[in-house]
Amino acid sequence: xxxxxxxxxxxxxxxxxxxxxxxxxxxxxxxxxxxxxxxxxxxxxxxxxxxxxxxxxxxxxxxxxxxxxxxxxxxxxxxxxxxxxxxxxxxxxxxxxxxxxxxxxxxxxxxxxxxxxxxxxxxxxxxxxxxxxxxxxxxxxxxxxxxxxxxxxxxxxxxxxxxxxxxxxxxxxxxxxxxxxxxxxxxxxxxxxxxxxxxxxxxxxxxxxxxxxxxxxxxxxxxxxxxxxxxxxxxxxxxxxxxxxxxxxxxxxxxxxxxxxxxx
Amino acid sequence: xxxxxxxxxxxxxxxxxxxxxxxxxxxxxxxxxxxxxxxxxxxxxxxxxxxxxxxxxxxxxxxxxxxxxxxxxxxxxxxxxxxxxxxxxxxxxxxxxxxxxxxxxxxxxxxxxxxxxxxxxxxxxxxxxxxxxxxxxxxxxxxxxxxxxxxxxxxxxxxxxxxxxxxxxxxxxxxxxxxxxxxxxxxxxxxxxxxxxxxxxxxxxxxxxxxxxxxxxxxxxxxxxxxxxxxxxxxxxxxxxxxxxxxxxxxxxxxxxxxxxxxx
Amino acid sequence: xxxxxxxxxxxxxxxxxxxxxxxxxxxxxxxxxxxxxxxxxxxxxxxxxxxxxxxxxxxxxxxxxxxxxxxxxxxxxxxxxxxxxxxxxxxxxxxxxxxxxxxxxxxxxxxxxxxxxxxxxxxxxxxxxxxxxxxxxxxxxxxxxxxxxxxxxxxxxxxxxxxxxxxxxxxxxxxxxxxxxxxxxxxxxxxxxxxxxxxxxxxxxxxxxxxxxxxxxxxxxxxxxxxxxxxxxxxxxxxxxxxxxxxxxxxxxxxxxxxxxxxx
Numbered sequence: 063x064x065x066x067x068x069x070x071x072x073x074x075x076x077x078x079x080x081x082x083x084x085x086x087x088x089x090x091x092x093x094x095x096x097x098x099x100x101x102x103x104x105x106x107x108x109x110x111x112x113x114x115x116x117x118x119x120x121x122x123x124x125x126x127x128x129x130x131x132x133x134x135x136x137x138x139x140x141x142x143x144x145x146x147x148x149x150x151x152x153x154x155x156x157x158x159x160x161x162x163x164x165x166x167x168x169x170x171x172x173x174x175x176x177x178x179x180x181x182x183x184x185x186x187x188x189x190x191x192x193x194x195x196x197x198x199x200x201x202x203x204x205x206x207x208x209x210x211x212x213x214x215x216x217x218x219x220x221x222x223x224x225x226x227x228x229x230x231x232x233x234x235x236x237x238x239x240x241x242x243x244x245x246x247x248x249x250x251x252x253x254x255x256x257x258x259x260x261x262x263x264x265x266x267x268x269x270x271x272x273x274x275x276x277x278x279x280x281x282x283x284x285x286x287x288x289x290x291x292x293x294x295x296x297x298x299x300x301x302x303x304x305x306x307x308x309x310x311x312x313x314x315x316x317x318x319x320x321x322x323x324x325x326x
Numbered sequence: 327x328x329x330x331x332x333x334x335x336x337x338x339x340x341x342x343x344x345x346x347x348x349x350x351x352x353x354x355x356x357x358x359x360x361x362x363x364x365x366x367x368x369x370x371x372x373x374x375x376x377x378x379x380x381x382x383x384x385x386x387x388x389x390x391x392x393x394x395x396x397x398x399x400x401x402x403x404x405x406x407x408x409x410x411x412x413x414x415x416x417x418x419x420x421x422x423x424x425x426x427x428x429x430x431x432x433x434x435x436x437x438x439x440x441x442x443x444x445x446x447x448x449x450x451x452x453x454x455x456x457x458x459x460x461x462x463x464x465x466x467x468x469x470x471x472x473x474x475x476x477x478x479x480x481x482x483x484x485x486x487x488x489x490x491x492x493x494x495x496x497x498x499x500x501x502x503x504x505x506x507x508x509x510x511x512x513x514x515x516x517x518x519x520x521x522x523x524x525x526x527x528x529x530x531x532x533x534x535x536x537x538x539x540x541x542x543x544x545x546x547x548x549x550x551x552x553x554x555x556x557x558x559x560x561x562x563x564x565x566x567x568x569x570x571x572x573x574x575x576x577x578x579x580x581x582x583x584x585x586x587x588x589x590x
Numbered sequence: 591x592x593x594x595x596x597x598x599x600x601x602x603x604x605x606x607x608x609x610x611x612x613x614x615x616x617x618x619x620x621x622x623x624x625x626x627x628x629x630x631x632x633x634x635x636x637x638x639x640x641x642x643x644x645x646x647x648x649x650x651x652x653x654x655x656x657x658x659x660x661x662x663x664x665x666x667x668x669x670x671x672x673x674x675x676x677x678x679x680x681x682x683x684x685x686x687x688x689x690x691x692x693x694x695x696x697x698x699x700x701x702x703x704x705x706x707x708x709x710x711x712x713x714x715x716x717x718x719x720x721x722x723x724x725x726x727x728x729x730x731x732x733x734x735x736x737x738x739x740x741x742x743x744x745x746x747x748x749x750x751x752x753x754x755x756x757x758x759x760x761x762x763x764x765x766x767x768x769x770x771x772x773x774x775x776x777x778x779x780x781x782x783x784x785x786x787x788x789x790x791x792x793x794x795x796x797x798x799x800x801x802x803x804x805x806x807x808x809x810x811x812x813x814x815x816x817x818x819x820x821x822x823x824x825x826x827x828x829x830x831x832x833x834x835x836x837x838x839x840x841x842x843x844x845x846x847x848x849x850x851x852x853x854x
Contacts, residue, residue, distance in 0.1 A: 067617060069610060075507030076340070076604070079383035082333060082364030086386035089331060089360070093388060096617070097362075098625075100610030106508050106572075119607035122614035122721070124621060138544025188544035190560030193386070243603035244634050280666025280716035296718030308634075339771035340604070343647035346597060346628030350650035353595060353624070357652060361626075370772055370836075402808025452808035454824030457650070 066204040067096045067127040069119070071112055072192065073104035074132075080190070084132075084197045087183065091201035098123075107135040109160045110222065114240050117163035118297050120151055130200045131155035138188035143176040143195050144219065145203065145212050154200050156191070159222040166224065177213035227251045232325040234259060236300065238269075238317050245308030249321045251300040256323065264326040267292040269302050270314040277323075281305060290315070330468040331360045331391045333383075335376055336456065337368040338396070344454070348396075348461045351447065355465035362387075371399040373424050374486065378504050381427035382561050384415055394464045395419035402452035407440040407459050408483065409467065409476050418464050420455070423486040430488065441477035491515045496589040498523060500564065502533075502581050509572030513585045515564040520587065528590040531556040533566050534578040541587075545569060554579070594732040595624045595655040597647070599640055600720065601632040602660075608718070612660075612725045615711065619729035626651075635663040637688045638750065642768050645691035646825050648679055658728045659683035666716035671704040671723050672747065673731065673740050682728050684719075687750040694752065705741035755779045760853040762787060764828065766797075766845050773836030777849045779828040784851065792854040795820040797830050798842040805851075809833060818843070 068088060074080035081102050088095060100119050104112045112133040120129050134141075134156045142157035149168035153161055154176075164170075176195060179186075181202045183194045199212060227236040227250055236251035247269070256277070267274045269290070277300070278284065278293045284305045290312070295301035300321060310316055332352060338344035345366050352359060364383050368376045376397040384393050398405075398420045406421040413432035417425055418440075428434075440459060443450075445466045447458045463476060491500040491514055500515035511533070520541070531538045538556045541564070542548065548555045548569045554576070559565035564585060574580055596616060602608035609630050616623060628647050632640045640661040648657050662669075662684045670685035677696035681689055682704075692698075704723060707714075709730045711722045727740060755764040755778055764779035775797070784805070795802045797818070805828070806812065806821045812833045818840070823829035828849060838844055 065621070067621075069614075073507075076363075077365055077367035078506045079364055079379045080506075082362060082383045083386045085362050086333075086383065086388070086391070089362070090386070090388045093329070093331075093360075096621075098610060098613050098617070099604075100607055101605055103605035115607045119610045119614065122611045122618070124614070124618045127614070136546060139546035187560045189557065189565075193560065242606045242608075243601075282664060282667035293717065296715045296721065301717075337771075340627075341629055341631035342770045343628055343643045344770075346626060346647045347650045349626050350597075350647065350652070350655070353626070354650070354652045357593070357595075357624075400810060403810035451824045453821065453829075457824065 065094050065096060067098060067123060068200050068204055069098045069100050069123060069127060069129050070102065071100045071104065071116055071129070071131045072102045072133060073106050073108065073112070074102045074192070076102050080192070083193050087193055087197040088201040091198055092205045095201065095204040104133050107133060109133050109135070109158050111240065112160045113163050113222075116160065117167070120164070123151070125150040126152070128152045128154065128200050128203055130196055131160050132192040132196050133160060134158070134191065137191050142216065142219075143191065143199075144173055144216060145176055145199060145209060146173045147171040147209060152203060154196055154203070156196075157219050159220045161219070162221045162224055165219070165221055172209055173216045173219060174209050175213045175216040178211060181207065181212055225250055227255065229259065234323040236321045236323075238302075238319040238321060241310055241317050245304065245310050246295060247302040247315060247317075247319060247321075248295060248297065249300045249302070251321060251323065253294040253298050253300070256294075256300065260323065260325045266324045266326060267300075268322045268324070270319045272314065274302065292321075329358050329360060331362060331387060332464050332468055333362045333364050333387060333391060333393050334366070335364045335368065335380055335393070335395045336366045336397060337370050337372065337376070338366045338456070340366050344456070347457050351457055351461040352465040355462055356469045359465065359468040368397050371397060373397050373399070373422050375504065376424045377427050377486075380424065381431070384428070387415070389414040390416070392416040392418065392464050392467055394460055395424050396456040396460050397424060398422070398455065401455050405484075406480065407455065407463075408437055408480060409440055409463060409473060410437045411435040411473060416467060418460055418467070420460075421483050423484045425483070426485045426488055429483070429485055436473055437480045437483060438473050439477045439480040442475060445471065445476055489514055491519065493523065498587040500585045500587075502566075502583040502585060505574055505581050509568065509574050510559060511566040511579060511581075511583065511585075512559060512561065513564045513566070515585060515587065517558040517562050517564070520558075520564065524587065524589045530588045530590060531564075532586045532588070534583045536578065538566065556585075593622050593624065595626060595651060596728050596732055597626045597628050597651060597655060597657050598630070599628045599632065599644055599657070599659045600630045600661060601634050601636065601640070602630050602720070604630050608720070611721050615721055615725040616729040619726055620733045623729065623732040632661050635661060637661050637663070637686050639768065640688045641691050641750075644688065645695070648692070651679070653678040654680070656680045656682065656728050656731055658724055659688050660720040660724050661688060662686070662720065665719050670744065670747075671719065671727075672701055672744060673704055673727060673737060674701045675699040675737060680731060682724055682731065684724075685747050687748045689747070690749045690752055693747070693749055700737055701744045701747060702737050703741045703744040706739060709735065709740055753778055755783065757787065762851040764849045764851075766830075766847040766849060769838055769845050773832060773838050774823060775830040775843060775845075775847065775849075776823060776825065777828045777830070779849060779851065781822040781826050781828070784822075784828065788851065788853045794852045794854060795828075796850045796852070798847045800842065802830065820849075
């Protein structure tokens, strides 16, 4: 039996039995597979956040890892259940847009709609298909069941728009997509874009209209306590941090904020 | 050495070292066993909640799984420490009622009081017997130590009353036993009871006196935003949810609420 | 390939992708190693808390366990990255004082500065060296890479002062170092010190000036609800608890409080 890795991204939280049940179902089908929680703390039903977290993490896992993403506001409706091979990885979850970042950045080899109930639990509820459909499918996949056996090829999937930075007259206008535990505001402005447009040139960053000076190399460059700083974070995107303080506690700093880089 | 699975349900939280210590102790005794967290977020000392979460999850694990449940307000007192074989599973924890749901629904093969200190840590504290007694016992059990070796058979155990729905004159009166992360209010009214008494007949659900109409099949049937809906959830019990909103944010919706189903 | 255990203590939280990424990196290098979360809920950048939690947990793991501790406010600065063999365990993390308790209590066999980039990820960010340096080093270490291969021996490391109880004229004056999930206030007064100085003699405990009577043996000795109680906790230190209530909800009970034991 294959060992392999299944990662989990859900909005199930950790105070109920939902994530434990997912794992029990998987281990009942493949007792050898390794389970890794990425997070169960996706804001309830926030598909975009699930996609964002997936995008920041999936590539750091070994080739062949199965990424199970279950944030499922449409459970019980006619939304599809899908399984995808893209790049070196496999992805399983409801077809609701959570894989939008993957569609943009990876070579999509195959998408299959999960319809073969041989790989489901015997009874399918209308409220917890993570347990009834997605977990068993991931477990069978980890055992080597071929993609084709799960259902028909599927070409139309749900994609949401990923906000792109706008470039005009020496300005890059981005937006804060995520605020992490430390209060770092993570934007959609990639370092590669900045290098290409601004390079080593003079520049000025602002967020929500507030000037932050130029982009720093690391947190340790910030001199005064509580000064806001812009730098390229570990995901390769421009971030704004407030040293020793959660950025969300400062007025006007939050998700959705406009981050502007002006090339002078 | 046996592999096997040990699940963990505790109120230890995840910010201290308590759950890590449990796992360290277990792995020191059986490095091959697989550990699965169900939850460590049981409300402090809430035995009923532990029992409820256990009841919703234990059956989804492979046969032979050991369920370790340590919510232990009586630690250091004379409450017993027990180990039980019931149905296809093994259960370990303080004898304080957390297994009440299991006593009701499973064939109880054997209950043993943990008294053989050969299977304890060398020093037994008065405040953390999860570490000193329950974790090592679970680990030895997962290695195949026979139940008899842990202590004497035990016939009297603590059970708490599990509230049952009341049936009178075409009404089913239940109560909300748990509120999950999404704010779903989970009652004690089983779908099988409803099917038997009401079947496909006309009916009306109310919670805390507020009318909700009839029971829906899935969340997606709800038309207007924020409308409360009653449906049978993934555990087979009647639940009340408020679409796109945590039900607890609505006045009069909480644990302990009366849910009424009237057969018309 | 070695199996082994790597434990994780970080302040990364569980809502972002950071801890998942650490695990993905480790499993890519050693797919056989076992990963155990001690906690990811260290208060952001609280090095002392990380050291305290490590100190309460590391000894309960099997010999040879690798303890990875990444609370890293100085990431991107010139703080060192270190790997240490101490007693029966291995420790990896930034050199910022988080290992201060270990320096005090264990025989330090060897400390190595991590400088051989053969054991790093190819690209080293300035903001997430848990991913780029510490996780890969821990993974290679778990595969049996000798300590010497990671870098040069290192003799000067950062240590912070661990507050010690003061003893004068029949009094022991300690301080609350940590408040756990249950609201137990954990002091720095070890049971062995008390036994030596007070033994079975008459004594009186107070916290923040409030008298608590003598030290009890277990929570169950407390008669009235909500009475504060002093006892020796599972870590071997004097703790103050308020039965059935979080001690922090009582005025004048918190981290930093003075706990006094007077020998009469």
